[in-house]
Amino acid sequence: MALISMRQMLDHAAEFGYAVPAFNVNNLEQMRAIMLAADATDSPVIVQASAGARKYAGAPFLRHLILAAVEEFPHIPVVMHQDHGTSAAVCQQAIQLGFSSVMMDGSLGTDGKTPMDYDYNADITRRVVEMAHACGVSVEGELGCLGSLETGAAGEEDGIGADCILTHDQMLTDPEEAAQFVKATGVDALAIACGTSHGAYKFSRPPTGDILAIDRIKEIHARIPDTHLVMHGSSSVPQEWLAIINEYGGAIPETYGVPVEQIQEGIKFGVRKINIDTDLRLASTGAIRRYMAKNPAEFDPRKYLQESVKAMTEICKDRYQAFGTAGNASKIKAISLEKMVKLYESGKLTPNIK
Numbered sequence: 001m002a003l004i005s006m007r008q009m010l011d012h013a014a015e016f017g018y019a020v021p022a023f024n025v026n027n028l029e030q031m032r033a034i035m036l037a038a039d040a041t042d043s044p045v046i047v048q049a050s051a052g053a054r055k056y057a058g059a060p061f062l063r064h065l066i067l068a069a070v071e072e073f074p075h076i077p078v079v080m081h082q083d084h085g086t087s088a089a090v091c092q093q094a095i096q097l098g099f100s101s102v103m104m105d106g107s108l109g110t111d112g113k114t115p116m117d118y119d120y121n122a123d124i125t126r127r128v129v130e131m132a133h134a135c136g137v138s139v140e141g142e143l144g145c146l147g148s149l150e151t152g153a154a155g156e157e158d159g160i161g162a163d164c165i166l167t168h169d170q171m172l173t174d175p176e177e178a179a180q181f182v183k184a185t186g187v188d189a190l191a192i193a194c195g196t197s198h199g200a201y202k203f204s205r206p207p208t209g210d211i212l213a214i215d216r217i218k219e220i221h222a223r224i225p226d227t228h229l230v231m232h233g234s235s236s237v238p239q240e241w242l243a244i245i246n247e248y249g250g251a252i253p254e255t256y257g258v259p260v261e262q263i264q265e266g267i268k269f270g271v272r273k274i275n276i277d278t279d280l281r282l283a284s285t286g287a288i289r290r291y292m293a294k295n296p297a298e299f300d301p302r303k304y305l306q307e308s309v310k311a312m313t314e315i316c317k318d319r320y321q322a323f324g325t326a327g328n329a330s331k332i333k334a335i336s337l338e339k340m341v342k343l344y345e346s347g348k349l350t351p352n353i354k
Ligand SMILES: O=C(COP(=O)(O)O)[C@@H](O)[C@H](O)[C@H](O)COP(=O)(O)O
Pocket: 024, 050, 051, 052, 053, 083, 084, 157, 158, 159, 160, 197, 198, 199, 200, 231, 232, 233, 234, 235, 236, 275, 276, 277, 278, 279
């Protein structure tokens, strides 16, 4: 198999009614966990390099980690995706490095913090689509700003996210505007805002319809049925891992994430890519804290890092099963990026707007 475009993978997911979790990768342990779980469940993989990961590990290291995964697991289709590009230049550099998919997040300015207007977003996203599709590379855009419907805050994430209090309107993608945006830009996938936010502190109580607007997804999907919807900030914040972290010296206050059942509801209405990072961070931290507390004389990092790989692998397997991703890797026949260029040129991939 090979590195494939996100458009090809999500078209397959749409045809067969499943979604693909997009896990963030920052280091070897996350990469191995994602691939071991995919191998065990026959799941296609999206791995993404965030702005924070690019700062931490550097894009070339991330690229080679992902290429190593493709080499070791040749039977699993992999999308190498760049998360939250804040300028056309960031996306262009990722394409040059060999990423098969990029996100142009024009909902925020180049600082990754200032909410921008529709015209700016549509214009910069359209330019990135033109450049990326000429290389067969897929593009995810974002319309609306991620933020908590409870507080208007964008979340605790350090990299990308508005640093002001957002209005209710900014935090819920408008279906009409989504249709206009897709028509104007030609994006393959659209990240929408429906009440989720990055990080562990999403909701102060188990979310209900007033703070997690899954219904909004149905309205958007009805207008842009061919455009793959993306849910960012979709970690479920497993309560069992919070308990383990706190049992072994952590101090994480009460907090809730997006329930898996709510994501499954979204999948019925066009959600095809689900961004998950925090859950792997929590599982990894909990496993390492527990191992160190129980083995105070141990000093070989491979021992506790192996525990973190095991914990993250279980989370990945669980999401592959829950989102219907499992069982689909072996059904995908790779289409080269060169062939994707021809498909874009032929107009066959132009989205339908209702
Ligand atoms: O939606 C995301 C993760 O959601 P999550 O916090 O897991 O609910 C990603 O797109 C974020 O961009 C990513 O987690 C941010 O990572 P850093 O820039 O902090 O590495």
